[in-house]
Amino acid sequence: MSIQLNEGVHLHVLPTKKYKTIRIMLKFRAPLNKHTITKRAMLANLLETNSKKYPTQTALRSALSTMYGASFGTAVTKKGNTHVLTFSLNLVNEKYLSKGDNVLQEGIDFLKEVIFSPNVEQGQFHEKTFKREKENLEDYYDSLFDDKQTYASLSLQELFFEDDNQKTPSVGSKEDLKEITSSSLYEYYQEILNQDKVDIYVMGDVSTGEIQSAFEQFNFAPRQLEETNSFYKEPAAKKIKSKTEYQDVIQAKFNLGYTTSVFYHDPSYYAAQVFNGLFGGFPHSKLFMNVREKESLAYYASSSMDTFRGMMTVQTGIDGQKVEQVREIIALQLKEMQSGNFTQEAVSQTKEMLKNQLFQSEDNSGSVIERIYAMQLARGNGNELSIDEWVRRIEKVTKEDIIEVANQVKLNATFFLTAEAK
Known part of the structure; x- marks a missing residue:
């Protein structure tokens, strides 16, 4: 069932008794743009590690462990003309617990904290965290070069496509990473929160009304996303x-x-x-x-x-x-x-x-x-x-x-x- 929480923000509740867990995914979608791909990859790294309430990786992981070992992660993907930043949380269904804990609400509160209250100081991401994750992403780019199968795949993509947006990997590039600062990244994150098309998916043995009430508290502002064709078609090459x-x-x-x-x-x-x-x-x-x-x-x-x-x-x-x-x-x-x-x-x-x-x-x-x-x-x-x-x-x-x-x-x-x- 799809529910519009606000313009450009949709909640999709998928009730099923098939799984013993509840999966929540928030997907932020924007038109594919070479100049923002690396920023989005950097944000995925950064927002996965801490927040204002959980200022260290240890604190964040500890919060997950209190939710009976919930798993949380972020990812970036490219779908044609679209770039997607995903937050994913997998929770045990509290119906299988004997203590009566409200794990689902705890999990939703956790996501709200991580997304809306990142570890920010004076209009920029926490500098120490930012520098560490920037170095980690730089190391990851180096590892892509070392993995020759991946390197060949990315090199073919760069050769195949004429469009610079399509040439750029979904995880961005080392060259573009150099230009990003903790303040410019936080400024761009505000754009994502206010302008990206948002789709929220909740799958498991859940009540639609309960889920809707919980996510209405996220207070996403209305946004108008320019409707673009998700598909990209490469013009026919004159020669190989x-x-x-x-x-x-x-x-x-x-x-x-x-x-x-x-x-x-x-x-x-x-x-x-x-x-x-x-x-x-x-x-x-x-x-x-x-x-x-x-x-x-x-x-x-x-x-x-x-x-x-x-x-x-x-x-x-x-x-x-x-x-x-x-x-x-x-x-x-x-x-x-x-x-x-x-x-x-x-x-x-x-x-x-x-x-x-x-x-x-x-x-x-x-x-x-x-x-x-x-x-x-x-x-x-x-x-x-x-x-x-x-x-x-x-x-x-x-x-x-x-x-x-x-x-x-x-x-x-x-x-x-x-x-x-x-």
Whole structure:
């Protein structure tokens, strides 16, 4: 059930007796902007560690432990043209406790404290905390460079997209971090609280009226968020963009980016999920079986789809000397898909694996909320799609549908990270 608490602020209560915990998520959404992405990542780090009432990490963790080991965390994500800052709290359902504690209200009060009363002194974030978290985020950026699989993935993204906002990772960049001060960050946080579109999700065995009353106390001001299309579509490239980078690596990385024209829950979405599973998403896929197993050309080879940006990525870890063979055999596997050279048995196996993934995700309330939120970004606050309907649409996918999707896939960019030949 969706309740408007104020203009631009919606509460979504999802009563269910399936879980023994209650999951609360607050999602702050803003248009994707290179100049604010790093600030939002920094805020996620900062607001997770302390507040005015809980001025140290120890005090904050102690507060969580008194709520029977509640778990709290923050995250930043990118969905097409949107950047999302999330606060997440998972609480034990007090109905399973014998002492009669009001854990739910304690948890909501905790979130209110962390969000509205951060550790601030004289119009800026607590300087010691700010410096520590800034250093931590800087170290995290350095670790992305050290993780060559992640580095290659981010480098392909930077090459693939023309738009600077899309080039920038959801966690921001070390370059932009340098410019942020404790006062400029606090000033931007006030903008988030007053201008971001806010969606609050509560899932568990709860009373809608009780939840509504509790969150009405948060006093979010009305805000008007400019309605933007959540989907980003990369313009067709006139020629394939390719980049080779040399570093001291033992295992080379060869990543390929394709445009797909497939977006979240559009009519071809379900066929695209089956296509991706057949092409490189599962252990029985063409990439895994032919590039890795049969030809032994890769240590790993897989594909994944970003359906908020119409992009498919192929990631491989290879012997750098064999890159041309790998390039050719990947192109051949796509051609096989485009010509319908795959069995009905493989299609059925892929559908079963997709359904199993879906059913397994139902065991985690956080995953369910993320799926509902993605659907709302894609479709507005309309009716949700039931699991049964999702399964029905997967089962309806035909071989012709898969071939049609495969023929929309066009290579846009390749990134090759390898060691210099000796």
